[in-house]
Amino acid sequence: MLNKESHVLIIGQGIAGTILSYKLSEKNISHKVLDNGHKYAATHAAAGLINPITGRNYVKSWMIDDLLPVAKSTYRELSEKLNHNYVREANILRAMHTPAQENKWFSSVGKPGYSDYVVETPNDNEYKGIVQQASYYGEITQSIQVDISQLVTDYKAYLIDQNLYIEGSFDASALTVTDNNVVYANEAYDYIIFCEGYKGMENPLFPDLPFQLAKGQAFTINFDGPAPNQILRDEIFIAPMDEKNIWTGGTYQWDFEDDSPTAAFAAEWNDKLKKLLKVNYTVTNHKAGVRPAVKGRKPLIGPSPISNLLYMFNGMGTKGTSLIPYFAEHLIQHLITGMPLHSEVALNRFK
Ligand SMILES: Cc1cc2nc3c(=O)[nH]c(=O)nc-3n(C[C@H](O)[C@H](O)[C@H](O)COP(=O)(O)OP(=O)(O)OC[C@H]3O[C@@H](n4cnc5c(N)ncnc54)[C@H](O)[C@@H]3O)c2cc1C
Incomplete structure (x- = not known):
């Protein structure tokens, strides 16, 4: 059991x-973090959006009522701890182009449990003059955008300062597992928890898990004028990060060679941007990453078949920003009290 x-x-x-x-540090549980310098981090390509109503059918995101409060409080606490505000509250305008889409929207958001997440009278003024207008805009509230890329960069500096950071790649040959503990690179631990993102698929300690990796790419752009406050979800996302820098992207590529940015994405996205935008823009950055997505689109959490002291915390797919705070707490409670893992995230559901 995990304890102090x-x-x-x-x-x-x-x-x-x-x-x-x-x-773990909030519970005064001693730990170290090993990372290979964010070499494969999807986190650096992500928009960090938490969108409570998603998809073509405008349905509430899985467990959003539970996930959102924990995510909001966790990112606010981290903003305080690291002295930088990572959280931007911004409503999402959902563009609709056909009567069928509008009908679907109204029949979905009219259901019980949705009223907290939609604005009754949408304000679609911010994007007038910036984009080609849609026939209707639904406005989603309680959405947040978290600068998870800056957060992990700052947290790495914090870990280094606290002497808790080890730079390098995990080397399975430096691991010895006994009944009582695990020794890695001559240091004894009670648990090792693997949070390797898409590289978790190659981890021999957790074989045969149905990862369905999805590469995604994104631009950072600037408009000629100031960026709007709201986030726009038309055919593509326009997600302002501050008054100047705007994240746009989010492709899904299931077959890919590596996690690098490609010229094909740049050409495709410039076409889409030119079609949507009425204003000039400049591309200031182009990033790519691989989402650790899994069959069934739920996290992968649980022990290795080799030892109960080796855990995986992975499979966060397209929604790491909202899933991770809640399920990090869930995993820690599981390790402290022995309470079972949620059946929809426990990795032994695939046995
Ligand atoms: C284009 C794009 C847009 C996205 N937009 C959103 C969004 O708006 N909202 C949202 O919630 N999610 C979004 N996502 C998904 C989000 O990025 C992921 O859910 C999340 O970043 C996963 O975090 P992670 O820590 O599990 O993995 P990663 O961020 O991939 O981190 C894994 C870390 O482990 C390191 N590592 C791996 N193997 C080893 C090893 N053997 N030894 C040492 N270190 C190792 C890696 O280098 C990396 O630093 C997006 C993803 C992409 C690609």
Whole structure:
């Protein structure tokens, strides 16, 4: 069992390893974090959006009523701890172009439990003059955008300052597992928790898991004028990060060679931007990453078949920003009290 005497090693310091480390430190549980310098971090390409109503059918995101309060409080606490505000509250305008889409929207958001997430009288003024107008805009509220890329960068500096950071790649040959503990690179730990993002698929300690990786790419752009406050979800996302820098992107590529930015994305996205935008823009950055998505689109959390002292905390797919704070707490409670893992996230559901 995990307790105040325990010592834990986290492998991977994307947003999953970062939040897990923060939650352990809040409970005064000693740990270290090993990462290979964010070499493969999807976190650096992400918009960090939490969107309560998603998809073509405008349905509430899985468990959003539970996930959102924990996410909001966790990112606010981290903003305080690291002295930088990572959280931007901004409503999402959902563009609709056909009567069928409008009908679907109204029949969905009219259901019980949706009123907290939609604005009754949408304000679609901010994007007038900036984009080609849609026939209707639904306005989603309680959405937040978290600068998870800056957060993991700052948290790495914090870990280094606290002497809790080990730079390097996990080396399975340096691991010895006994009944009582695990020794890695001559240091004994009570648990090792793997938060390796898409590289978790190659981890031999957790074989045969149905990862369905999805590469995504994004631009950072500037408009000629100031960026709007709201986020726009038309055919593509326009997600202002501050008054100047705007994230846009989010492609899904299931077959890919590596996690690098490609010229094909740049050409495709410039076409889409030119079609949507009425204003000039400049591309200031182009990023790519691989989402650790899984069959069934739910996280992968649980022990290795090799040892109950080796855990995976992964499978956050397209929604790491909202899932990770809640499920990091859930995993820690599981390790402290022995309470069962949520059946929809436990990795042994695939056995
Ligand atoms: C284009 C794009 C847009 C996205 N937009 C959103 C969004 O708006 N909202 C949202 O919630 N999610 C979004 N996502 C998904 C989000 O990025 C992921 O859910 C999240 O970042 C996963 O975090 P992670 O920590 O599990 O993995 P990662 O961020 O991939 O972190 C894993 C870390 O472990 C390190 N590592 C891996 N293996 C080893 C090893 N063996 N030894 C040492 N270190 C290792 C890696 O280098 C990396 O630093 C987006 C993703 C992409 C690509």
